[in-house]
Amino acid sequence: MSQPELLITSGTVLLSLHGGVAHLHLNRPDAANGLDIPTLQDLIAALMRCHGERRVRVVLLTGAGANFCAGGDVHTFAGKGDELPEYIRQATVYLQAAISAMIHLDAPVIAAVQGFAAGGGGMGLVCAADVVIAGESARFLAGATRVAMAPDAGLSVTLPRLVGPRKATEMLLMNPVVKAPEALSLGLISQVVADAELQAAAMAYAQQMAEGAPRALAATKRLLWTGVGLGVDAAMPEESRTVAALCRTLDVREGLAAVIEKRTAQFEGQ
Template identity: 65%
Template sequence: MTENANVDAQTHPDEGPVLLEWRDDGVALVHLNRPESANGMDLELLRALHAVLMRVHGDGRIRAVLITGEGKNFCAGGDVHTFLSKGEALPDYIRVVTSTLQAVASLMIRLNPPVVTAVQGYAAGGGGMGLVCSSDFVVAAASAKFLAGATRVAMVPDAGVSVTLTQLVGLRKATEILMLNPVIGATEALSMGLVSRVVADDRLHDEALALAQQLAQGAPAALANTKRLLWSGVGKSVEQAMPEENHAQAMLSGTADAREGLAAVIEKRAPRFTGR
């Protein structure tokens, strides 16, 4: 537990896919807690994350939110093992998973308290990149890496990334990231505007928490309204883009190429797409 944390056992269970820690200083710590799967997102984790964020949303004592991932990686995206196991039922599962992820991203954007995300290891796929792009501040460890990855498994970006990433890094760079799937190091991510700060690996938690604490000491209404103005200034709203993403994702997840892409990730090989 973090020093000086005020922990309620009812809101911070000892186990589960997402843990919530309430602190006396007004910071809520949200921990993704599937380290054995690199915090890969399945429906259970996403529903738990949405429920935790709703609890934060309904508590006026919370002045800032810090999202972290347990283990070596922040979030490796969707749980490809779960996805591939669904077989022909994958489109129905993806439709619900994508909708839930979109609800999480939208809630992060609409929370009154600013959201700080701390990234170690990989932030990949719609889950990892989606949370990064929906955060107000992102602190990355020096060794952190970022990967879009959706088209690599014959799918499309989701969580509003087709809008938020473009807003952060520009159309040309977003096109390169989403279509070519380069692995982006922390320094490059900082230079393009994908993250806010890069810190030494062993300083990640302390630096991210210090930033959240600094925000928690600010004027809540002023920060909340500034955040709202910034996000509403995006030309096309994230909510307008999300239904299109959801439809395309569910449709593509039913293709042979999507199943091949998921299998290739698990088997650590290059995919062989056939256009089916």
Template identity: 65%
Template sequence: MTGDNEVRPSVLVAEGPVLLELHPDGVAHIRLNRPDASNGLDITLLKALHEVVMQVHGDGRVRAVLLTGEGRNFCAGGDVHTFLSKGAALPDYIRVATSYLQIVASLLMRLNAPVVAAVHGFAAGGGGLGLVCSSDLVVAGESARFLAGATRVAMVPDAGVSVTLTQLVGLRKAMEILMLNPVISAAQALEMGLINRVVPDDQLGDEALALTRQLAAGAPAALAGTKRLLWSGLGLGVEACMPEENRTQAQLAGMSDALEGLAAVIEKRAPRFLGR
């Protein structure tokens, strides 16, 4: 993403589940960094992501933010292996994890700096799809795929997706995405308004960085004000829904159906839900 004569970015967070670089032009690059787990969200990653976004929020040098994932996938959602391992303690774990995810989603919407998400591989669940819906602009590679996935494991959408997705694609389409869990191609996501652009896979990094740099070169106060006005139209609705998402998610996590759904995903089989 940098040429031979280009000044290299400053590395602000060099290790851990979330990395952070700052380019000289004011682009902050946040990288989800659990590639072996498809950047699946556990509490450790979510805490690190919260800390990094807060660091960006407090850095006056940041003019725009690029959000990417390391490895084969942008973000495969919640870490189903970690969730299933919690057993009876899953509701408490989900309650904390969902709270951190909601805080991060709110912060992304409230940052003065515009946020561009670059999606490759899968963007799934409250993590992947939630971060996509909380970003200001989204660029995807041609082979990218999107999946809601919450009801597939007997849970509900979180990260404010029950509001943001509806605003992006409409009520009927959101119902279909959240209840039937279709795998959505990049072309389909573009057509329905979930994302802004589709580019060849091998050009995703460069195209997303170029778009983020275009935003970084804009008038910061005007862009921040525009972003605030656009999100404020649904911001109260998003943040009002999040506590109910959290409560419902924790309640469902205590049911046997949730553990069955997680096990079915890991074992690559159809779940057998019993409604309890």
């Protein structure tokens, strides 16, 4: 494979393009990739770059160092004193924008998690991803009520969607540390691999997904996110409209031909 194209090379969030895979990398390892306002602004900028780059078929989200993301930057929060409410108000707006950008991105988002994914930041990013691959060291913690706050980053909606309302209530109110095997059994994550294999396994998974038909991937992602709120009866007409629209694309013709000819399809996003 050719060398990755470096799109954002400095700051708290890095971005590179590996063929059809955009690698978005949280880059504050000394702060456990905690999310303060500058980091959230960088994250939004990187996601917007992915939105605007037609070559991006899949986004791989990773974190530098021992932890994926420890949530909000508690040291920054603690130092704000009386200014904390206003700082949190601004930070929450940026965090919500980042989560919304992930969900509305056409490209599926794969998160590779090692160490802690905690708080509205870490857990929020996990629950907004479409696929989550975790190392054996991964730990998941909601954490908001532990510091007398409430869930943010959409967790009050996305977490019950993944693990069910009863388990989500327990996780949000009692703040248990959920280890990778339990997270897998709950449906919070997609698979567990050895820590030493995490980055390579996640990139290989992303590159395999990126070989799919991009419009079909985007449409399926949208149906999955919107269908939960619609219910089955309301979702089926939208599915029908989506499939009919996709059947106008050249990728569908290529996919059908590849099945008949017993070969690998070559999708161009057209």
